[in-house]
Amino acid sequence: MGALSETEAVLSSYLAHLAVERGLAANTLASYRRDLRRYVEHLRERGRHTFREVGEDDVVAFLDALREGDAEHPALAAGSAARAVSAVRGLHRFALREGAAAHDPAHEVRSPRGLRPLPKAISVEEVERLLAAAGPDGAPLTLRNRALLELLYGTGARISEAVGLAVDDAGPGGDDGPGGQGETAVVRLRGKGGRTRAVPLGRYARRALEAYLTRARPLLAAHGRGTQALFLNARGGRLTRQGAWEVLQAAAERAGLAGVSPHILRHSFATHLLDGGVDVRVVQELLGHASVTTTQVYTQVTVDRLREVYAAARPRVRR
Incomplete structure (x- = not known):
């Protein structure tokens, strides 16, 4: 298997994982596919033909390219760039887990501030x-x-x-x-x-x-x-x-x-526990998160829910 086809095989497996295990909607999956194919092309142009060769600077350069645009791609808004970075980070975690990489170069790369999507929950x-x-x-x-x-x-x-x-x-x-x-x-x-x-x-x-x-x-x-x-x-x-x-x-x-x-x-599961008053560190252990920072995004969900309930009860109160 050639280097490029190996990279594309990992990408194909990751997209299948998103469709089956994560259950992403068709439109979201199409956006991820478009962003990640552009990322693989970015890596090829930088001479990175396997995920083992990719460094953090390659990931950061891709984020910069998204925000700056080029002759073929218009500059992306912060929200779209955040989605693309999220897709890239997920791809590298998957490559590491599947043994296609020895490290995760995207681990420390963060999306544009304030745009991390909040988890969804059903009642x-x-x-x-x-x-x-x-x-x-x-x-x-x-x-x-x-x-x-x-x-x-x-x-x-x-x-x-x-x-x-x-x-x-x-x-x-x-x-x-x-x-x-x-x-x-x-x-x-x-x-x-x-x-x-x-x-x-x-x-x-x-x-x-x-x-x-x-x-x-x-x-x-x-x-x-x-x-x-x-x-x-x-x-x-x-x-x-x-x-x-x-x-x-x-x-x-x-x-x-x-x-x-x-x-x-x-x-x-996580949101309902926090709504019920369970400490975030307990929820962290139950979910198997290595860091409480990962779990703390759910606390924002419960705060948003409190705002909704409060606003519904007091519609004239400024939010």
Whole structure:
């Protein structure tokens, strides 16, 4: 494989990751594709033919080029440049995680100040509608779908972490949960960088997981070859990220919710905890963020929500 085709292969994989796991809207994905193809061309012109060769100065030069424009591209506004930088940073994190790079040269490069997009979240009522739309009552796949959706929302797990779980990763359990009597039920999630964290399971998630483990998983496992994966597909094999994404999309469609992705469920988990008064450092641990700075963006979301509620109650108050 040539150097340029190797770079394009990583880019293609990253765009597929954005479409499946992150569930980006078609227009957003098209913008990312356009920005990143321009970035790869920028690297080629600077003699960088693999991600291993890219340095921070290459990334900064690209940001400068976006803001200055050239004969083929008009100068981008700060908001569009921020989107492009976000896309580039995501691409480099992906390349590092996939072994296509030895370091992340974009780690310290920041978007233009004040333009970092805030996470989206759906309301508690919308979450309840989503969970209620898992499928026909009692069917094995419905029990699995309900357990998966309850776990995604109830733990803030990334979709890759959820489908990567083994049966032994869920437990011990509470009185009505998997794995034991009278103990706190937890799931052990394996996150970025190989870090493992234990996240407590709430009552609803415990019950959904218990129902799946006792009434559905044995039936699904009978079709497979003895995998220890927690979530199984209809053939008894491990449920894939694509399969889990389709479960969520089908439930969202039945619930009449648009644009719901695994990432939005994770955002909703964090936002609802902070709305309920949970300390940001606790949320940091639950999400598996290496730095509390990453988590603090959610505190701005809750402040914005307070402003909305206050303005609705007192419409003449200046915001």
